[in-house]
Amino acid sequence: MGSKKRKMWKKGNVSEEGGSGHMKKIYPVIFKDDSLSVGGEVKRRGEVLIQHLKARCRLANTSYRLESFGRLCQKLDDQRKRWVGEMGFTGLLKIGVDMNLPRQLAYWLMTRIDPFNCTLTSRDGRVFPLSQNQVHWVLSIPNGGLPVPTNCSLDNEMSEKVKRIMENYGKTWNNKSIKTGREYIFKGISVNAELIGRIEGQWKEDQADEFKTVFLLLSLEMLFCPNQSSRLAADLVLALTCASKAVEYDWCSMVLKKLMDSVAMFAR
Template identity: 40%
Template sequence: MGRKMSSTRTRGKFNLNEVADNEVRSSSNSEVDDSDDMDYIVENNGEEDDEHNSNVVTNTSMKRKRGRPKGSKNKQQMIGEKKINKEKVVLETRVFKDNSFTRGGEVKEAGEVLIVLHDEYKGRAPTINCKIEAFGKMMQRFDNRRRNWVNEMGFGGLYHLCGKHLPRNFVYWLMTRVDLINQIFSAPNGIDFPMSKNQIRWIFGLPIKGKVIPISENDADEEMKAKAQFILGAYGKTWESDHPTNTGAVISTNAIPVNPKFIQRLEGTWEDKDEEEFKTMFLMAAVEMVLCPTQCGRLSPSLLYACSLGMQAREYDWYKLVYEFFIERAKVFCRDFYTFGWTKGVGGCSMYLVIFYLDRLNRMPLQWGVFPRLKAWDINDLLKARQADILPSGDYGKIGCVDVAYGDRQHPRAARDSECPDEEVLMPAIEKEKVISKARRKGKSVRNPFKIRNPQPNPQPTPHPSPTPDPQPTPHPRRKLFFLCITIGIKPTKNRKNRIEANNNYSYSYEIN
């Protein structure tokens, strides 16, 4: 759930041109969210987060947060206390190839990634700031005017995020399989998949034009710099926080929090004249919540130039920006994980890694070839595939992966039969049609012996040269005996006890009158 904002907190320079509709419910206030709202959490526990413009000012006394006794440590400091005192590993090829070289490698080798996380993080789930669920609910409330604006920007594929959310432990485990030096994903069954920016295009369907988005002041032109300053002044906020390592120092941060009030404005009422403002705010929400989320929950100042391209968004290379930002955020994760064996959160576009892995599982493909891949996966299919991949230890990798890439016409697990021709198959015509006039002869029954027909064969009559009459047929011998008995006065009677079973007829006894 999102963190509630105190009534005494000032909003800085957050001024909006219009007031949001009070009847519109904000999607970020949902009871089930992808991650905790970290808009106002500034302690990073020694993590190197260089995406903010921060000024360190040394004071004689360190500020203490309200409601905490003097000299006590907050929860974030207690959890990350042992992290501060240990030097982090240097990321190199050996870190990802030799599991015995680092603490994180030993945890991976034992298959206890999630067990160690649960023990070290006191049972809490890792922080995933890729807020898929809140962003999808926000897009569901857009009317046709705003949907057309989003399609004009080239971000219509993000609409398929509606109804989805990210399993946190699953995302955390996937990040431990990423090799940042070689930029490959190491599957549990030993297959290495190269990672590239083209996979971002296949999954999200982002614009593919060739212009590079500037991420520094040296790459931006004067118009972009002016727009970036205007955006920071209109939507930015400045606050101070304690330095995590330097006692007595204060960090002054100026960034843009994408908080519930920001999302509520996007869900409000818009007119045709507000097109540029809407596209600018939508880019800030899409970049911070889905494409390039930071672990602290605030829009990175290096992405302000990207957010100023609302009216020209389709002309730039967005999937390169998303991929490079993911690699940078994964470096922060890997430094902590391979040093301490666990870390508390994940930054970057986590949805990219989830769909990338699920499409390569050793199972029947799900609508292989559908573009973008977000369209093929709904939340039920996603959770079903994740559940089938769970090991008894709690980690994942039970099914294994197959070597397949986006763009392959044939999936290894799909049927290899080609498509049939479109021609209609007809029955062949009969040259000389035979008309059957006789009715079908009824078959003989062989089950009931009493119904067996034993007709005498009818001999064919032989032609006689003379008109001599045909001989009379010889009567049956038993019939002869019957008439003889009648003639001499013998009365025939049926004797049922002396049945002759051979021919199933009755025998006769004779009594002389």
């Protein structure tokens, strides 16, 4: 999005785009009536990927996180596979090194999902409801149980766990605003070669909890809830506090919710 203002919605849902830092409010009706937005009309004509290619000016490529995660799982020994099984994540061990997801396919799918009603609309107009059961069928991760911790459930004990996790895996970055020149300090967890190397290293029997924390961290950032950066989303750090008892938590609902949040962000 450039600095030039342009109208994003039509027929009563008009909003002006003034810059890349502005987010537009979205309405349920926009996902049901393609004539209400410019993007919807492109979708109705079946030209989503054509327009995407024109805008990106480059050929289709692939996100390698899925492939990298599969390669990582294939390197685990029997001890670490047992720990993954105790987490309820045995299904992840079946991800192969030859699996990948073309970015253009992911882009097209994002244009077909209605985050308000949690549905997927096919090209011929059929509507398929999405649920946590489907997440379970695809990933074979725990479906049901305790809700994954969020900021709303933060207490003193959990705060201490988060503090220790950030001390072990967190890093600090400095960033400077182009517009104001102001410097900001960010603290987060970066998924890099060093962290992946810890999974591939040697582990003792009494290090099961630490391994589960690192494996959950990589699962969240590379598979469950990936984002455009290589850093774990800040609101997912709390989820790491339940790594040792991961099998007791409802990961499918969390993954589905994060997907719908991403679709809503994409739509804006």
